[in-house]
Amino acid sequence: MLTVIEIYQLLPKTNCKICGDSTCMAFAVSLLGRRKKLVECTPILEENFKKQKEKLDSLLLPSAGASETGMIVHPELCTGCGNCVVACPVDVANDPHGAGMGCAPTNDRVIFKVVEGKVIASNVQECRRFGKNKVLCYACIDPCPTGAIEFA
Ligand code: SF4
Numbered sequence: 001m002l003t004v005i006e007i008y009q010l011l012p013k014t015n016c017k018i019c020g021d022s023t024c025m026a027f028a029v030s031l032l033g034r035r036k037k038l039v040e041c042t043p044i045l046e047e048n049f050k051k052q053k054e055k056l057d058s059l060l061l062p063s064a065g066a067s068e069t070g071m072i073v074h075p076e077l078c079t080g081c082g083n084c085v086v087a088c089p090v091d092v093a094n095d096p097h098g099a100g101m102g103c104a105p106t107n108d109r110v111i112f113k114v115v116e117g118k119v120i121a122s123n124v125q126e127c128r129r130f131g132k133n134k135v136l137c138y139a140c141i142d143p144c145p146t147g148a149i150e151f152a
Pocket residue numbers: 011012013014015016017018019020021022023024027028040041042043044
């Protein structure tokens with residue numbers, strides 16, 4: 001399953017801000033959440049990033065037509081407290097010594113992780129709001145002290 005880190009590693013990693021996000025990591029989060037398109041990073045259209053762009057195009061294609069959760073994470077509001085990490089039920093039960101204990105996740109199947117003081121969301125396909133069987137889960141929204149997570 002595609003992760004933010006996989007996307008980030010293929011971006012130019014210059015944090016030039018041309019895409020409108022403050023870092024390449026933030027742009028990777030936007031891409032995974034389908035809030036932005038790869039072409040908004042104009043540096044990756046340059047010839048020397050051709051292979052990376054092709055790889056990103058192929059990685060992002062499967063999620064392009066998928067039902068969306070509407071999840072929006074506002075990195076500028078996130079304090080990195082980790083409340084959402086342990087509150088989200090997705091795979092916390094299978095992570096008894098990590099998120100299940102209120103600690104950093106020890107597997108890649110959880111939805112939220114705090115990286116360098118900011119939460120990142122991946123595996124959004126596992127969110128209970130995703131797809132045709134979606135349910136209105138509020139478990140990550142309610143414990144967030146800053147309103148950094150919303151669903152459109
Ligand atoms: S435009 Fe591309 S290289 Fe520049 S910050 Fe955004 S993602 Fe990174």
